Amino acid sequence: MDEKLAGNFMTFVEDDEGTATITFDDVGTGRRCGDCQLCCKLVPVPVLRKSAGEKCRHARHGKGCMIYEQRPFSCKTWSCRWLADPTTSAMPRPDRAHYVIDLEYDYITMVDNAGDAGRRVQVMQVWCDPAFRNAWDTKPLRDFMLAIATKWSVATIVRFDSRDALTVFPPPLSSDGQWHVVRGGKVEARTAHEQEILDRDAAFRMRVKGARHYERNDGDV
C-alpha cells in the first residue's frame, strides 16, 4: 500500500510484514524550525494528556524536544505548513506569527438555522495562540485562506484550544461573496486527524523517515 497523507506532503507505505513507513516528502522549502516550538504548545497530544494551548512538559527552549527519539507517534508525523508548503513563503515563522497551520485538513459539522442534521465539510486547521487571539486576522493568512478556498473550496477553522474556535468562510464559499466568520460553538476535543493518527498507531508498527520536526542543521531562520 502506498498512500499520500497530510495534503500530499507525506507518503505512507506498508510492507508485506506489516511495517509501515511514513516519509516526509522533500518539497524544498529550505525552512527549519530553528527556535520555534509553537506547535509543542498549541497542538494537543492526547497520549501525553497535553491539551491544546498547554506547553508540553518535554519542550525546552533552545533545546527542542527532550524525548525526541521516544516522542509520541503523533509528534513524529507532525509538520506545519510553514515548514513544508512552499506556498506559505509570505508568512512569518509560526512563533512570530503566533499561529500554526496544520498540514492535515479536518472536518466540521455544519448545522443549518433550523437545526437540521449536520453536514460534514472539510476545513483547514489553524492553531492560534490564545494569548494573541487576533493573530490569525492578518493579510498573509487571509490571503492563504482565500487561496485554499478558491482552489479547493475548503474553509478554515481557527482553534484557540480544544473547545474554542471560529470558522472563516472566504468570499468564494459564501453566496454574497463576502468574508464570514462564525464564532462560538463547541468543537470536538479530538480532531479527525488525531483520531486517524491514534488508529494508525494502534494498527501498525511505524517508522518515520525524514521528519523535519526539530531537525536543526542551520540554526535560526
Ligand code: SF4
Ligand atoms: S513544525 Fe517547527 S516551525 Fe512549525 S510550528 Fe512546529 S516548531 Fe514551529
Ligand code: SF4
Ligand atoms: S515533539 Fe516533544 S516537546 Fe513537542 S509536543 Fe511532542 S513530546 Fe512534546
